[in-house]
Amino acid sequence: MVEITVDGKIFKVKKDALLIEELLAHKINIPHFCYHQSLGKDGNCRMCMVEIEGKKRPQIACDTPVKEGMVVRTKGENIDKVKRSILELELINHPVDCPICDQAGECKLQDYYMEVGLYDSRLDTPKTHGKKHLDLGSNVMLDQERCVLCTRCVRFTKNITKTSELVVIGRADHSVIGTFGDRKLDNPYAMNVVDLCPVGALTSKDFRFHQRVWFLKTQEAICDGCAKGCAIYVDHHREKYKDDTIYRYRPRFNPDVNGYFMCDFGRLGYKKENNSICQSAYIRGKTSEYEYAEGKFARLLKRHTGKIVFMVSQMLSLEELFRLKKLAKNCGAKISGYGEVLWDESFGDDFLKSSDKALNRKAFDILSIDVSQEFLSVSLLDAELVVFIRRQDVHTSEALGYKGASVFLDAYCYNSIFEGIDLILPIASHTSRDGSFVNVDGYVQYSSCVIKKNFYAKPLLTLIAQILKDSIFTCRDVWEDGLSQESMLCDIDFDTLSKTSQKIKL
Numbered sequence: 296m297v298e299i300t301v302d303g304k305i306f307k308v309k310k311d312a313l314l315i316e317e318l319l320a321h322k323i324n325i326p327h328f329c330y331h332q333s334l335g336k337d338g339n340c341r342m343c344m345v346e347i348e349g350k351k352r353p354q355i356a357c358d359t360p361v362k363e364g365m366v367v368r369t370k371g372e373n374i375d376k377v378k379r380s381i382l383e384l385e386l387i388n389h390p391v392d393c394p395i396c397d398q399a400g401e402c403k404l405q406d407y408y409m410e411v412g413l414y415d416s417r418l419d420t421p422k423t424h425g426k427k428h429l430d431l432g433s434n435v436m437l438d439q440e441r442c443v444l445c446t447r448c449v450r451f452t453k454n455i456t457k458t459s460e461l462v463v464i465g466r467a468d469h470s471v472i473g474t475f476g477d478r479k480l481d482n483p484y485a486m487n488v489v490d491l492c493p494v495g496a497l498t499s500k501d502f503r504f505h506q507r508v509w510f511l512k513t514q515e516a517i518c519d520g521c522a523k524g525c526a527i528y529v530d531h532h533r534e535k536y537k538d539d540t541i542y543r544y545r546p547r548f549n550p551d552v553n554g555y556f557m558c559d560f561g562r563l564g565y566k567k568e569n570n571s572i573c574q575s576a577y578i579r580g581k582t583s584e585y586e587y588a589e590g591k592f593a594r595l596l597k598r599h600t601g602k603i604v605f606m607v608s609q610m611l612s613l614e615e616l617f618r619l620k621k622l623a624k625n626c627g628a629k630i631s632g633y634g635e636v637l638w639d640e641s642f643g644d645d646f647l648k649s650s651d652k653a654l655n656r657k658a659f660d661i662l663s664i665d666v667s668q669e670f671l672s673v674s675l676l677d678a679e680l681v682v683f684i685r686r687q688d689v690h691t692s693e694a695l696g697y698k699g700a701s702v703f704l705d706a707y708c709y710n711s712i713f714e715g716i717d718l719i720l721p722i723a724s725h726t727s728r729d730g731s732f733v734n735v736d737g738y739v740q741y742s743s744c745v746i747k748k749n750f751y752a753k754p755l756l757t758l759i760a761q762i763l764k765d766s767i768f769t770c771r772d773v774w775e776d777g778l779s780q781e782s783m784l785c786d787i788d789f790d791t792l793s794k795t796s797q798k799i800k801l
């Protein structure tokens with residue numbers, strides 16, 4: 296470590312690190328377009344200028360290694376003047392159409408202009424024009440006029456996805472971003488360029504013009520699209536007289552899991568949270584009051600005590616599975632994880648996407664949930680009631696000859712598998728309840744996203760607490776009630792887990 300002084304304050308920083316990395320790490324505001332933590336330096340935008348004592352001219356912080364005793368100024372009359380001049384150059388050909396730009400509210404050019412620009416335009420020559428709303432493919436739209444040519448998008452497709460679809464075409468003030476000929480942007484991570492673009496040049500076809508970003512509220516969650524479990528932000532908003540609606544998922548930085556990115560499939564996974572939610576309870580095909588159906592479920596468990604099978608899913612959280620084991624013990628039920636196929640060989644790759652689509656497969660090992668066909672076959676022999684919990688594969692028990700009563704607890708209604716089910720009781724969906732999940736690499740993450748929809752389906756934890764008549768309602772309660780003593784989880788602390796991922800003992 297070495298000591299440097301920034302704007303009169305002393306900081307201990309990593310020797311030989313780039314100055315911009317350390318400024319950002321210490322939350323010192325340093326305008327920048329072309330540098331990004333995941334892509335490194337490029338030095339083309341000159342926005343990150345700082346004054347360094349002993350140097351004649353201002354230097355770019357993204358290409359300056361820190362040195363012991365370095366004295367840096369990020370603000371002041373001289374350096375602000377430099378930044379203003381650079382902004383003036385950036386804006387010479389920019390359309391400044393913020394009111395109709397989808398990036399407004401989260402645009403770096405807009406932010407920096409408000410911070411240090413604030414000059415009147417001195418331009419009396421016509422601006423050069425580029426192409427507007429170009430459909431690049433993969434849900435990405437390009438407005439060439441708004442581009443500041445930082446090349447983040449180009450470097451992303453070159454260095455991260457290694458597909459090189461995006462390039463800089465032309466020279467000087469005719470330089471534009473584009474693809475060659477008819478080529479489309481078509482890699483499975485393409486929409487990350489929308490997050491990387493610091494201005495409104497690249498926008499998401501799926502999100503643009505649907506909601507102004509300053510209306511959105513953000514919660515932290517993890518993607519349930521595959522066993523990687525990328526850390527995400529969930530942006531949602533409730534308009535007057537309407538239901539709370541999710542507008543987008545965005546990647547949330549987690550160095551252990553997904554870094555700065557996520558795949559496009561996972562990014563669009565928010566749609567099922569808006570469109571495929573079960574909106575009513577059903578008893579033998581007829582809609583029922585939620586409370587009545589809930590009472591009926593409790594009565595069925597009582598009536599069939601000792602002759603029940605719970606078929607559980609690898610999409611359930613650690614807390615839910617732990618509590619289901621308690622409930623199973625209480626009503627003499629057998630608990631089986633057999634038969635659920637959550638695997639798609641064509642989906643996985645060697646970056647983030649995993650062929651394993653089970654969000655919490657390792658939870659079955661951790662909690663010793665039996666996945667053998669023999670155990671389920673034997674359990675079904677004298678069963679009078681099978682409860683499918685987040686399992687849509689009703690045929691699995693039918694294939695083993697089971698013909699008795701069945702109950703279905705899930706948040707989603709995808710198809711007509713519900714025919715013949717005696718009771719359907721909706722439970723809270725992935726983004727409406729919190730929970731912890733172990734990813735394919737053994738990292739446990741806590742998803743804290745709880746979006747309250749108009750139709751209130753109870754979280755499974757609440758339902759179980761009411762049936763067991765105890766007071767274990769929250770994830771924290773479950774960890775304190777014994778989940779933290781499971782041998783593979785004994786190093787995990789719930790307080791730390793709610794802030795950062797932790798690795799389990801394998």
Ligand code: SF4
Nearest residue numbers: 442443445446448492
């Ligand atoms: S489109 Fe966006 S990310 Fe790409 S070079 Fe232009 S400003 Fe940078």
Ligand code: SF4
Nearest residue numbers: 518520521524525561
């Ligand atoms: S890689 Fe998997 S977990 Fe990550 S965003 Fe894609 S589907 Fe979701």
Ligand code: FES
Nearest residue numbers: 327340341343357
């Ligand atoms: S961020 Fe340093 S030159 Fe662009």
